Amino acid sequence: MPLKEFRPLTPPQRYKTLPTFEEITKKKPEKSLLSPLKKSGGRNNTGRITTRHIGGGHKRHYRMIDFKRRKHDVSAEVVGIEYDPNRTCRIALLQYEDGQKSYILAPVGLKVGAKVIAGEKAAPKPGNALPLSKVPLGTAIHNIELTPGNGGKVARAAGQQAVLSNREGEWSLVKMPSGEIRRFNSQCYCTIGQVGNRDHMNEISGKAGRSRWQGKRPTVRGMCMNPVDHPNGGGEGKSKSGGGRQHLLSPWGHAKGQKTRKHKKPTNTFIVERRKKKR
Numbered sequence: 001m002p003l004k005e006f007r008p009l010t011p012p013q014r015y016k017t018l019p020t021f022e023e024i025t026k027k028k029p030e031k032s033l034l035s036p037l038k039k040s041g042g043r044n045n046t047g048r049i050t051t052r053h054i055g056g057g058h059k060r061h062y063r064m065i066d067f068k069r070r071k072h073d074v075s076a077e078v079v080g081i082e083y084d085p086n087r088t089c090r091i092a093l094l095q096y097e098d099g100q101k102s103y104i105l106a107p108v109g110l111k112v113g114a115k116v117i118a119g120e121k122a123a124p125k126p127g128n129a130l131p132l133s134k135v136p137l138g139t140a141i142h143n144i145e146l147t148p149g150n151g152g153k154v155a156r157a158a159g160q161q162a163v164l165s166n167r168e169g170e171w172s173l174v175k176m177p178s179g180e181i182r183r184f185n186s187q188c189y190c191t192i193g194q195v196g197n198r199d200h201m202n203e204i205s206g207k208a209g210r211s212r213w214q215g216k217r218p219t220v221r222g223m224c225m226n227p228v229d230h231p232n233g234g235g236e237g238k239s240k241s242g243g244g245r246q247h248l249l250s251p252w253g254h255a256k257g258q259k260t261r262k263h264k265k266p267t268n269t270f271i272v273e274r275r276k277k278k279r
Contacts, residue, residue, distance in 0.1 A: 003019055003202060004017070004018060005017055012206040013206060025080045025082075033093075033103055035061065037061060039057070040054075041054060041055045053216060054215060055217045057212065057214055057216075058085070066094075067152040068151040069118035069191070074096050074117065077094065078092050078094060078110060078111065078113060078114045087158075089105055089157065089196050089200070090197050091104065092104050105142065105191070108126065108198065109193065110126055116129075118189070124192050125192060126193030128191070128192050129191045130190070132144075132187070133167075133186035135190065137164055137165065138163065139163070140194050141161065141163070142160055142190070143190060143191040143195075144162060144188060145188035146188070147185070147188070148185055156195065159195060159196075159197065159199075159200060160177045161193075162175060162177060163175045165181065170186055170187075171185065172185075180271060180273065180275040181271075183270045184270075222250075223239075230251060
């Protein structure tokens with residue numbers, strides 16, 4: 001998907017790089033597949049802020065995506081490619097032979113009028129869903145299930161793809177987008193192809209207002225705060241030695257750069273090779 005740049009008539013337009021949206025063929029979403037989306041502003045049920053930098057933004061409806069691909073061995077036609085404000089990739093509207101409609105993540109190369117199908121007998125073509133045991137080795141895949149029948153959880157963002165590298169008995173070895181090699185149950189379903197909107201990572205908002213439209217609030221450095229607000233706050237000016245900045249901590253007590261993954265996490269047994277190899 002190409003990007004467009006702007007003439008620098010104003011400071012925000014000097015570096016602004018936005019998508020052209022030329023791949024989108026359907027402007028209005030399918031009403032039957034919309035659901036209300038309530039915003040929390042980063043607050044929990046008691047009203048306390050548990051996630052910072054969240055608030056405001058444009059009102060949205062949630063698009064109900066079929067991550068499980070429930071209808072097996074039933075062909076569906078791609079009716080349109082739509083924009084989804086809740087995710088970085090585009091979504092494709094499918095219409096099955098019985099008239100039912102559903103949304104899926106739109107992979108690269110999926111066009112309006114194409115036929116897609118889910119099931120063990122499906123061909124390994126972009127948009128088709130099949131179990132890992134039926135996917136040819138070396139195929140790019142996305143929307144991978146962690147547990148059979150639980151719906152796709154892995155590689156769902158714009159431009160993401162994993163690669164099926166090997167099989168060991170009832171397990172399939174998949175190279176994740178991060179470079180990590182992980183074991184999956186071969187009965188887990190996945191979708192063939194790479195997630196669309198590959199140029200998303202090259203977008204440049206150009207101004208702070210576009211982030212506010214997306215519900216992202218400003219981020220302030222801890223050393224600019226008071227000691228009551230952050231462990232790094234306080235001091236006369238930019239203090240590196242005193243004023244509560246002796247220990248570089250986050251508000252939750254983590255030292256900068258400290259690993260936060262649990263050492264005895266049960267899913268560690270599925271990781272064959274870490275994304276960061278030990279030297």
